[in-house]
Amino acid sequence: MPSPSQALELENFLPYRLSILAQIVSESLHDLYAEPFGLTVTQWRVMAALGRFAPLTASDVGQRIVMDKVAVSRAVAGLMERGLVERATDRADRRRASLRLSARGRAMHARIVPIALGYEERLYKVLSAEERRSFDALTDRLFAHAGTLRQAGARTSRSALLDSEPPARSRS
């Protein structure tokens, strides 16, 4: 078996494959909540982050969902306009503001979660339970490894996601 890799076979090229798989999945899911709830993908992710991890600052949200602070700021602005998110300025440090879902936001969140989980469930149906675990484990490792590869010579190094631990507050 000579030269194992000389030609770039796009259809077998991992970055490309991941990209289109992620894209079709993300769009499919968006199709389910966009119209009934009027949320963009980023807005939904902010809501999901707040729904899961109680009060968070905008920066915390950004670290959670791998989104820069500008994107978070805009998504939050839109959500606050619609009364889905509440902001409370931190009295000790008035630069910060902790965010949480409002009652309306929680209600909407509660309606979307089953839709999202239902889609995931349908998608996963094509895999056996074991395959599913295997796939999760493999993506975890790929993700961690991709992060370390990126360190070597990258400007932005914001990583540490796929992680259920909070990102370690800078101050105690």
Place this chain on the structure above:
Amino acid sequence: MPSPSQALELENFLPYRLSILAQIVSESLHDLYAEPFGLTVTQWRVMAALGRFAPLTASDVGQRIVMDKVAVSRAVAGLMERGLVERATDRADRRRASLRLSARGRAMHARIVPIALGYEERLYKVLSAEERRSFDALTDRLFAHAGTLRQAGARTSRSALLDSEPPARSRS
């Protein structure tokens, strides 16, 4: 084991995981070719498609790399300006134009391919050969299944990718 899924754990939610994994991989790769070659992600994908599948029309390219014709048109315009791609109008059907890499384009392509494959190789190093095959097979199935799920109630149904067969020319 009661209610197997009630809360949405973002960090374990497949669409989210796929999305950020694809994002970090795509960005890491882009870091490698963006600066030296001055290509956007879409331009590089067009070049990759042309590099692999000889002469293609703009529509063919779009089907190959899952990109709408406007995006292809713009990427091609940029590539032609730089003399990386050549266009030849089809004499039989003057709406069509077949695209191919120019000599310069082929030279650049030849320099980028090893970089791309090298990145893929480094990324895959975290998996054993068997895990790698397994991961590929699982993504294939997820992809195919995601496509069928999307059919049911989707406006755009452009699928059929991850496939090395050409997308069946409309005319013989």
Place this chain on the structure above:
DNA sequence: CTGAATTAGTTTCAAATGTAACTATTATGC
């Protein structure tokens, strides 16, 4: 304390992207 440096978050401006309209060419129905 006072001034430089940090940090949280927003706003501004430019580039990228998507949708819809448009041009040019070919196919189809009658």
Place this chain on the structure above:
DNA sequence: GCATAATAGTTACATTTGAAACTAATTCAG
């Protein structure tokens, strides 16, 4: 053949997105 429809591709406009500048508040050095 001729009007209508369909197809390939581009252009125009409106929205989204990202990078950098900016505001406000806090920390840190001396």
